[in-house]
Amino acid sequence: xxxxxxxxxxxxxxxxxxxxxxxxxxxxxxxxxxxxxxxxxxxxxxxxxxxxxxxxxxxxxxxxxxxxxxxxxxxxxxxxxxxxxxxxxxxxxxxxxxxxxxxxxxxxxxxxxxxxxxxxxxxxxxxxxxxxxxxxxxxxxxxxxxxxxxxxxxxxxxxxxxxxxxxxxxxxxxxxxxxxxxxxxxxxxxxxxxxxxxxxxxxxxxxxxxxxxxxxxxxxxxxxxxxxxxxxxxxxxxxxxxxxxxxxxxxxxxxxxxxxxxxxxxxxxxxxxxxxxxxxxxxxxxxxxxxxxxxxxxxxxxxxxxxxxxxxxxxxxxxxxxxxxxxxxxxxxxxxxxxxxxxxxxxxxxxxxxxxxxxxxxxxxxxxxxxxxxxxxxxxxxxxxxxxxxxxxxxxxxxxxxxxxxxxxxxxxxxxxxxxxxxxxxxxxxxxxxxxxxxxxxxxxxxxxxxxxxxxxxxxxxxxxxxxxxxxxxxxxxxxxxxxxx
Amino acid sequence: xxxxxxxxxxxxxxxxxxxxxxxxxxxxxxxxxxxxxxxxxxxxxxxxxxxxxxxxxxxxxxxxxxxxxxxxxxxxxxxxxxxxxxxxxxxxxxxxxxxxxxxxxxxxxxxxxxxxxxxxxxxxxxxxxxxxxxxxxxxxxxxxxxxxxxxxxxxxxxxxxxxxxxxxxxxxxxxxxxxxxxxxxxxxxxxxxxxxxxxxxxxxxxxxxxxxxxxxxxxxxxxxxxxxxxxxxxxxxxxxxxxxxxxxxxxxxxxxxxxxxxxxxxxxxxxxxxxxxxxxxxxxxxxxxxxxxxxxxxxxxxxxxxxxxxxxxxxxxxxxxxxxxxxxxxxxxxxxxxxxxxxxxxxxxxxxxxxxxxxxxxxxxxxxxxxxxxxxxxxxxxxxxxxxxxxxxxxxxxxxxxxxxxxxxxxxxxxxxxxxxxxxxxxxxxxxxxxxxxxxxxxxxxxxxxxxxxxxxxxxxxxxxxxxxxxxxxxxxxxxxxxxxx
Numbered sequence: 001x002x003x004x005x006x007x008x009x010x011x012x013x014x015x016x017x018x019x020x021x022x023x024x025x026x027x028x029x030x031x032x033x034x035x036x037x038x039x040x041x042x043x044x045x046x047x048x049x050x051x052x053x054x055x056x057x058x059x060x061x062x063x064x065x066x067x068x069x070x071x072x073x074x075x076x077x078x079x080x081x082x083x084x085x086x087x088x089x090x091x092x093x094x095x096x097x098x099x100x101x102x103x104x105x106x107x108x109x110x111x112x113x114x115x116x117x118x119x120x121x122x123x124x125x126x127x128x129x130x131x132x133x134x135x136x137x138x139x140x141x142x143x144x145x146x147x148x149x150x151x152x153x154x155x156x157x158x159x160x161x162x163x164x165x166x167x168x169x170x171x172x173x174x175x176x177x178x179x180x181x182x183x184x185x186x187x188x189x190x191x192x193x194x195x196x197x198x199x200x201x202x203x204x205x206x207x208x209x210x211x212x213x214x215x216x217x218x219x220x221x222x223x224x225x226x227x228x229x230x231x232x233x234x235x236x237x238x239x240x241x242x243x244x245x246x247x248x249x250x251x252x253x254x255x256x257x258x259x260x261x262x263x264x265x266x267x268x269x270x271x272x273x274x275x276x277x278x279x280x281x282x283x284x285x286x287x288x289x290x291x292x293x294x295x296x297x298x299x300x301x302x303x304x305x306x307x308x309x310x311x312x313x314x315x316x317x318x319x320x321x322x323x324x325x326x327x328x329x330x331x332x333x334x335x336x337x338x339x340x341x342x343x344x345x346x347x348x349x350x351x352x353x354x355x356x357x358x359x360x361x362x363x364x365x366x367x368x369x370x371x372x373x374x375x376x377x378x379x380x381x382x383x384x385x386x387x388x389x390x391x392x393x394x395x396x397x398x399x400x401x402x403x404x405x406x407x408x409x410x411x412x413x414x415x416x417x418x419x420x421x422x423x424x425x426x427x428x429x430x431x432x433x434x435x436x437x438x439x440x441x442x443x444x445x446x447x448x449x450x451x452x453x454x455x456x457x458x459x460x461x462x463x464x465x466x467x468x469x470x471x472x473x474x475x476x477x478x479x480x481x482x483x484x485x486x
Numbered sequence: 487x488x489x490x491x492x493x494x495x496x497x498x499x500x501x502x503x504x505x506x507x508x509x510x511x512x513x514x515x516x517x518x519x520x521x522x523x524x525x526x527x528x529x530x531x532x533x534x535x536x537x538x539x540x541x542x543x544x545x546x547x548x549x550x551x552x553x554x555x556x557x558x559x560x561x562x563x564x565x566x567x568x569x570x571x572x573x574x575x576x577x578x579x580x581x582x583x584x585x586x587x588x589x590x591x592x593x594x595x596x597x598x599x600x601x602x603x604x605x606x607x608x609x610x611x612x613x614x615x616x617x618x619x620x621x622x623x624x625x626x627x628x629x630x631x632x633x634x635x636x637x638x639x640x641x642x643x644x645x646x647x648x649x650x651x652x653x654x655x656x657x658x659x660x661x662x663x664x665x666x667x668x669x670x671x672x673x674x675x676x677x678x679x680x681x682x683x684x685x686x687x688x689x690x691x692x693x694x695x696x697x698x699x700x701x702x703x704x705x706x707x708x709x710x711x712x713x714x715x716x717x718x719x720x721x722x723x724x725x726x727x728x729x730x731x732x733x734x735x736x737x738x739x740x741x742x743x744x745x746x747x748x749x750x751x752x753x754x755x756x757x758x759x760x761x762x763x764x765x766x767x768x769x770x771x772x773x774x775x776x777x778x779x780x781x782x783x784x785x786x787x788x789x790x791x792x793x794x795x796x797x798x799x800x801x802x803x804x805x806x807x808x809x810x811x812x813x814x815x816x817x818x819x820x821x822x823x824x825x826x827x828x829x830x831x832x833x834x835x836x837x838x839x840x841x842x843x844x845x846x847x848x849x850x851x852x853x854x855x856x857x858x859x860x861x862x863x864x865x866x867x868x869x870x871x872x873x874x875x876x877x878x879x880x881x882x883x884x885x886x887x888x889x890x891x892x893x894x895x896x897x898x899x900x901x902x903x904x905x906x907x908x909x910x911x912x913x914x915x916x917x918x919x920x921x922x923x924x925x926x927x928x929x930x931x932x933x934x935x936x937x938x939x940x941x942x943x944x945x946x947x948x949x950x951x952x953x954x955x956x957x958x959x960x961x962x963x964x965x966x967x968x969x970x971x972x
Contacts (some may be wrong), residue, residue: 023861026527029595033523036599040606041512041519054618061622062645069630073862076596079855083603087852090619094609102616105846107608109515110562113522117569119601120526122593122817123580130588132540133576136547144555159548169655170846180710200690203712217845224666226689226712325846331608332848359703360591360656360811362818366573369565375509376559 023073032076039080040112044095048465051437052098056090092440097458097465101442103269103297104387104413104457108329114370115331118363126359138167138365145324145336145368148303148377152315155338165338166345167364171296172217174321174337179208179221179261181344182290182318186260189288203227207252208261211240211275213268215294221263228257237409238273238446240264242283249287261290264317266310267298270444270453271408271416274298274310281316293320296335300327301388301412304381310411318344327387327413328380329459330367387413387456390466394454397470403477407446413456416446419477423450425484432476439469509559518562525566526598530581534951537923538584542576578926583944583951587928589755589783590873590899590943594815600856601817604849612845624653624851631810631822631854634789634863638801641824651824652831653850657782658703660807660823665694665707665747667830668776668804672746675774689713693738694747697726697761699754701780707749714743723895724759724932726750728769735773747776750803752796753784756930756939757894757902760784760796767802779806782821786813787874787898790867796897804830813873813899814866815945816853873899873942876952880940883956889963893932899942902932905963909936911970918962925955 024032064086094105125134142165143156157164168174183206190202203226210218212231222229230248232240249259262284264275277293284291293314299322301307314320321337324330339345375383395410398417407416418426427450430443444451456466510518550572580591611620625643628651632642643650654660669692676688689712696704698717708715716734718726735745748770750761763779770777779800785808787793800806807823810816825831861869881896884903893902904912913936916929930937942952 023865024595026531026595029598030523030527032595032599033527033602034520036602036606037516037519037523040602041516043606045512056618058614058618059622059645061619062626065626067629068633069858069863071863073865074859076860079596079859087619087623090617090622091607091609092615092617094617095607102610105608105610107605109510109512109518110565112515112602112605113518115605116519116522116526116598116602119593119598119817120522120529121577121581122591123577124588124591124818128544129578131576131578131580132542132544133547133573136545136576137573140548140551143553147554159545172845198690200686200712204684204686204690224710226686331605332610332846359658360818372555373560373565374562377555377557379509379559 024076028076044460047093047096048098048460050093050096052093052096053434053437053440054090054092055437061086061090095458095460096440097461098439098469099457100454100469101440101457103455104327105332106325106327106329107331107459108371108375110370110374111329111331111367114366118366121363123363124360125363126361131363134361134363134365137363137369139164141365141368141372142166142336142338144372146338148372148380149299149311150302150308151320151338154315154340155320157342162342163338163340164342165336167361168321168335168337169333170217170335171215171294171321171323172220174319174335175215175218175263175292175294176221176224177337177345178263178290178292178319178321178339179225179227181339181347182208182261182292183225183227184347185290185344186258190258202258205256205258206260207257208263209245209248209259209289210263211238211265211268211273213238213270213273214263214265215269215296218263218294227261234273238268238271240275240280242276242279245280246283249283249289259287259289261292264291264293266293266295267412269297270451271446272298272412272414273408274411277313277316279313281313285316290319291317293317295320295322297323297326297414298412299336300324300380301384303328303377304384307384307388307412324368324371327384329371329375329383334364334367383459387461390456390461390463391415391454393463394456394466394470397467401474403481407449407451415454416444416451417454418449418451419481425480426450426452429473429477429480432480433473436476438472510562514562530946533579533582534584534946536579536582538579538582539920539923539926540576540578541923547572547576581944581946582926583947584925584955585943586940586955587926587943589812589941591818592811592813592815593817593945594857594861596856596860597815597817597853600852604852607849609849610846611849612847617849620847620849620851623849623855625650627851627854627858628652628822628824630858632824634866635785635797636788636794637806637824640801640826641806643828648828649824649826650828651822653847653854654807654821654823655819656703656821657701657780657807657809658706660805660821661701661704661749661778661780662707662710663823663831664749664776664778664805664807664825665711665713667825667833668694668747668778669711669713670833671776671830672744676744688744691742691744692746693743694749695731695734695745695775696749697724697751697754697759699724699756699759700749700751701755701782704749704780713747720759724754724757726761726766728762728765731766732769735769735775745773745775747778750777750779752779752781753898755783756937757932758784758898758900759894760897763799763802765799767799771802776805777803779803781806781808783809783812783900784898785822786810786866787870789814789863790870793870793874793898810854810857813870815857815861815869820850820853869945873947876942876947876949877901877940879949880942880952880956883953887960889967893935893937901940902930902937903940904935904937905967911966912936912938915959915963915966918966919959922962924958 123131125131128135139157146156155163187202206227208229302311319339323335325332325334391413394415398404609617611617614621629642641649673688692713694715788797805825809821811818811820877899880901884890
């Protein structure tokens with residue numbers, strides 16, 4: 001029997017700085033937080049009266065604030081004043097109903113509330129134990145979402161499935177994860193039949209494929225993964241067809257390369273085109289090529305039965321990804337990724353059962369949970385349908401004006417159009433639009449031509465905004481054409 | 487002169503779903519948002535009365551909620567009720583003053599307010615034009631922070647510097663970025679002297695180095711980058727020394743490999759040890775090895791002059807990273823990374839002037855701005871000092887109890903300790919602690935031995951919490967020792 005020493009906790013040390021002043025306590029947070037709620041609500045309620053694209057020059061901000069952090073605390077009032085003075089003039093208002101650039105960046109009040117809760121809890125879910133609710137809600141929410149999309153059972157975790165979903169930050173990360181998992185699987189597979197071959201040699205022969213219309217992040221994933229990547233030409237609808245890929249794969253195999261990965265796009269960034277995955281899937285399966293589907297924008301629409309056929313062929317895919325933070329009312333960041341075999345993803349990173357590059361992660365599934373429950377599937381479907389209908393309205397208006405042409409089939413909420421005539425003319429039109437800042441569009445190149453993209457983005461975009469946008473565009477065009485022809 | 491067609495915006499289409507019911511409007515958000523502010527304030531004010539580690543079994547959550555998303559909207563009250571019923575029992579309370587696991591995950595009221603604003607603005611800053619304020623504030627805030635750390639001028643952007651800082655999500659991402667940039671630079675460099683050599687061949691010869699005590703994400707970065715990675719043995723203080731690395735580099739060069747990257751750690755995860763970068767830096771510079779410094783946890787302390795010497799040697803580094811989201815009162819995610827040459831990072835990804843894997847990004851610099859201004863540099867220094875002093879108090883108590891031993895030098899807010907005796911004994915102590923859930927610690931392995939880590943984590947951790955924790959630990963130990971010896 002040991003003699004226990006006295007357990008003494010009265011340690012007399014000088015803890016002089018232990019009573020440091022509190023900068024903002026809970027009471028002040030209650031007051032300031034409520035003010036911030038009103039600030040955000042005011043901002044969103046009045047956003048349409050702001051210039052959607054800011055009128056500042058690069059470097060505008062640096063001279064407006066000190067060059068060093070203050071030594072002593074400043075007042076909250078001063079900080080908030082500077083939000084209006086320094087930040088607001090430099091914001092591109094993504095949530096404005098006049099914002100028609102890029103693709104939507106989702107937002108909704110339930111998602112904002114969930115994000116506040118997530119911030120308050122401040123837990124980091126990098127393992128199950130680090131916050132069980134965080135890991136578990138994410139798995140179940142991705143099952144809910146997978147069912148909403150009618151994903152094949154293989155992709156769901158359920159209680160004993162081999163597949164499952166995980167939240168990534170962005171589609172770029174999901175693409176990279178898929179490519180790395182495919183690389184790992186391909187190396188293992190070649191090794192099995194040819195154990196002499198070094199990993200480096202195998203990797204140097206791997207070839208990935210994606211559409212020439214695919215997002216640049218696919219090419220970048222190839223660069224990061226150190227594998228070759230080839231761009232596949234598209235048909236007249238900007239879609240990759242099996243025939244084209246098949247030829248490239250045959251060529252590459254004949255030249256001693258190892259085709260291992262194809263990233264299909266459903267809803268390309270330039271024109272929202274759809275690769276023909278019902279043809280491509282069987283080809284990839286036969287050739288032992290990992291098919292990843294990037295449906296970053298379009299994916300949200302697949303919750304509507306009438307758009308779900310666009311996803312047909314997903315049953316052939318190894319992984320699938322889309323961004324609820326684009327078009328499903330869940331604010332950034334929340335990119336949903338599913339795989340058929342969780343072990344493929346886990347195996348690629350050997351070190352722990354985590355499925356992404358970052359180890360730490362916010363409690364992002366709370367946003368999905370709040371939004372799914374507060375909108376219901378019917379509310380989310382209605383939201384998607386409204387955006388698609390608004391795009392159709394815009395398309396109809398463009399078609400009625402013979403000075404313009406539609407440049408790609410309008411399937412969802414994006415309309416690609418241009419003034420008949422030179423690229424310069426269209427560039428001048430966009431430049432004037434951006435200069436005035438009443439609506440915001442960005443361009444794309446389709447078959448080498450400069451094309452304007454009109455995307456329905458805002459949660460509060462209504463028919464009148466679309467009509468006003470068109471009026472504005474046509475008025476500017478009239479002035480421009482007059483100038484060009486006079 | 488052309489004939490203009492009539493600009494007609496009266497398009498008669500059936501827009502039946504355009505008047506869909508609003509799920510939650512601004513008025514309701516004002517009410518619910520204010521309730522949520524109170525919910526968060528209540529949570530944080532009363533957090534210490536909660537069990538810090540949850541008492542749930544894996545899989546607990548799935549059966550508590552439906553297996554599919556509701557078709558129709560539910561009420562907000564029901565959602566909030568479920569937060570209490572489903573989520574709270576499964577939360578590990580990272581913000582509790584009884585939380586001493588891992589490293590801190592920062593939080594503060596000013597950061598929460600900034601995050602609310604960030605969510606409300608909902609802008610995505612992937613290029614300057616996508617939201618000028620977002621890109622510009624980030625650059626200036628990283629300059630502010632760089633100055634607070636007294637980083638060499640080379641790392642700052644200023645108005646015409648070649649260096650600069652960028653916010654990444656996590657230190658894992660920063661390490662990967664640095665390794666990829668170094669890989670790109672090394673390939674280019676070898677190519678210049680030996681243009682015949684293929685990129686794949688060069689990459690297969692590249693070797694990266696890091697401490698055997700380094701975070702697993704460094705090894706993973708090597709796996710992703712497809713390069714060899716070797717673990718460097720540490721000295722009796724768990725620090726990498728130049729002598730050891732020098733030998734490995736010489737060996738590898740002699741064997742035809744190309745040393746190209748060393749990831750130094752300042753403040754390792756297991757014991758907060760510091761690699762000797764004043765020795766290692768000159769070695770790396772002489773050998774043309776990219777030195778990246780990962781100071782994920784410890785970096786925040788360098789804002790205090792008394793801890794700044796720990797960063798001496800940073801002048802030899804090519805890149806440096808730490809996580810304000812760990813210990814600088816800025817909530818997750820916000821990992822600050824600086825490079826001496828921005829072009830190195832941009833060059834590694836060719837495709838666009840973006841410095842990370844994800845393209846989209848939240849307006850995270852707002853959190854830095856709010857926190858720096860509301861706390862002031864003095865307030866942040868006081869906060870760091872308080873945590874370090876609390877760790878010293880804990881260390882003193884451990885040292886006074888002869889049943890225990892300190893297992894690594896206590897430099898900042900982490901104390902590594904154990905009961906003298908077997909690993910089993912210490913494992914039993916931790917198991918009991920975790921089972922009771924009054925305080926939460928995680929273990930580590932040091933030289934093969936099972937060691938307990940006591941980290942001061944909470945923003946509201948006070949002297950009494952540290953004393954209570956020690957009383958609890960000693961009481962459990964007494965019972966345990968009694969049982970083991972009876």
